Amino acid sequence: MGETNQPSHTVITMSTDRNFRAQKSVCPFCGVGCGVEYSEKSGKGTGWEGPVNTKGEMCPKGAAAFDFVDHEDRLTRPMVREDGELVPASWEEAFERIEEDLGSIVEEHGADALGFFASSNATNEENYVYQKLARMLGTNNVDNCARLCHASTVAAMSERFGAGAMTNTLDDLTEADVYLVAGANPAEQHPVAFRSYFLPAIRDGGEMIHVDPRENSTTDAAGIHLPVKPGYDIPLFNAMAAAILEEGLEDEAFLEERVSNVDEFKAHIERIDVEENAKLAGVDPDELREAARTYAEADRAAIFTGMGMSQHHCGTDNVHSLLNLSLLTGNVGRRGTGVNPLRGQNNVQGAGDVGALPNILPGYEPVEDEAARERVAEVWGVEPPATPGLTEVELTHEFGDSVKGAFVFAENPAVTEPHSGRVEEELQSLDCLVVLDLFETETAKHADVLLPGSSWAEKSGTVTNTDRQAIRMRPNADLPGDARLDLEIISEIGARLTGRPEAFDYDGPEEVFDEITDVSPIYAGMSYDGIGESSQRWPFPEGADSGTEVLHREEFATGEKTAPLVPLEHVPPADELEEDELALTTGRVLQHFNSGALSRRSETLMRMRGEDVLQIHPDDAEPRGIEDGDLVRVENERGEVEVEAAVTPAVREGAVFLTFHYADPLTNTLTGDALDPVAKIPEYKHSGVSVEPVDG
Incomplete structure (x- = not known):
């Protein structure tokens, strides 16, 4: 058994029905993997001397990591859609609806008519069981937001x-x-x-x-x-x-x-x-x-x-x-x-490690590899499909056509995917959308079944940081209301949809981690207890004393002593700029994170940066009649947003910059969905836009 939700020491009551306490866990934001735990003194996050932040250092987001945990917007009961409205339901009613609706899609159209959106903000164990569910059903249509970043x-x-x-x-x-x-x-x-x-x-x-x-x-x-x-x-x-x-x-x-x-x-x-x-x-x-x-x-x-x-x-x-x-x-x-x-989310590395990608099995082995599939089948009792599935953006393009249903786990594609107006329409075209999340996000608003899950502060398990260290998480809070642990929810859905309850009968995350080491060669030598309050790094082969720090010393991980140099030609951006257009590029800032579903629910972080601004160079602002602080319209054929201008030489001439942290302005209204032919990643960093004063 792993850790329980029992207090490790003095209980601090933060609300009428929730208990918080300090246990060593991992920050839920970026991929560095800082150790964080609850501070009884401040009610905020505080650092512990973890494997990465060895002196207990914290950034503003880490210090605010508990702000959204007890937020009034937290989902605390399952919801199902009746007569066009989401209404409260029991867990059994929600599970029965999922079993009936997704099950009927599989029966009528096959498992490839479903899409599974894994979570880079969830644990290795949750993502492993999630991709196992998809593949035991018979589809490799499982992806995570690594598709959108790295x-x-x-x-x-x-x-x-x-x-x-x-x-x-x-x-x-x-x-x-x-x-x-x-x-x-x-x-x-x-x-x-x-x-x-x-x-x-x-x-x-x-x-x-x-x-x-x-x-x-x-x-x-x-x-x-x-x-x-x-x-x-x-x-x-x-x-x-x-x-x-x-x-x-x-x-x-x-x-x-x-x-x-x-x-x-x-x-x-x-x-x-x-x-x-x-x-x-x-x-x-x-x-x-x-x-x-x-x-x-x-x-x-x-x-x-x-x-x-x-x-x-x-x-x-x-x-x-x-x-x-x-x-x-x-x-x-x-x-x-x-x-x-440098990986973005706290477990975007681990989500890929454990197979939450459409073309690879746990341990980055191709789904086409027969030996890898057979090794997985020995553990699962079912051989995963041999044909790569659709990527995240490809899935949303197929919503309402070849893809009839989707299960979205703690992701927010309505905000994070490019050409968000298209995504909004396509979400509405699904026969069934199941969302497991903490809040009624922009994506969850379209759900047919909405399940209240567990935040980072309420769960045990492991995450893998940007430099390949698996680190353990521990609960610092009780679950709110009728919310359940994500691992339990996914396991229940897996048992019902596959008809193989024994394959999803886990006694906590430690047992799941043991199974990961059975099917993933790069995790084979790790152990849950061995990680303890430190970490273990992959590749960690079976029988080894420790993981490997520096890769490719004597030979590359391909098994070859050499790696090739590759001649490359310039490929122009997909958006050809019109005469008066500027190149919109997007990114993150210190105070917020990804879609903002978590960071925008922190009063602390919103006080630091409550709204977005469009950075524009003075030489681009002046001929357009734009002054610092003006409300401007940013527009292209995909849509438009209105936002305050920040006239600054920090951004190069010919380019403008917005973050993607806010629902308003919804920056990805403007971004294009041209895809890299190999990785199927969208082009977020160059979108042609016109910029003009709203009152101009």
């Missing part, structure tokens, strides 16, 4: 290196001499990691190169800033590779021993004009050459990459361009080097 990163790194995760650890990366941070803003998006790992190294003489269309808090620590035009990353990194080769700064010994396709790549890069490509990317050629020189001449240089690289319809190639730089300079397979994607 699917292209995983695709590129898996193809070249054999593993779609950080090559290194946060701890060893403090040994880097140079950080190349591309399309990421860790100072605001991963603030504890930035303060605890990046800044000390920089203060000790390390250098940072920041590639981003905006100046932000990360840029403040950088010696070089390359304000790339949104959608023009490949010309920039091709030009850096060309500059490295022109100056003879490549690592010839590493190329000889660990890299393939070298001659073809060099022939391609020799045709690259550094100055022309720098200008195409919108950066100063001399600054670009200095960045290339700084990166290549370092003894140890580490790349950090974020959604500014991945969220393009050429996102996979964008990440390939970073892998080229690391291979060209020998910066992989050693401490303080590598290519390191």
